[in-house]
Amino acid sequence: MVWGAIINGSRFWANAVKSLTMAEDGTPVDSETRRGLIIRHLAWLNVLAF
DSSP states (O other): OHHHHHHHHHHHHHHHHHHHOBOTTSOBOOHHHHHHHHHHHHHHHHHHHO
16 A cells, blocks of 8 residues: 555656756756656665565
8 A cells, every 4th residue: 555655656756757857947857867867766666665
């Protein structure tokens, strides 16, 4: 039950990173930075699972 809530929150977070990440001047952040954020979050999920 708690794990499901974490996974759902993670999906929401990943979608927010993909659509809402902007640099200070308002331009979109490059895709590699967004990918890095999501990869780090997936790593955190794997550590949490173990």
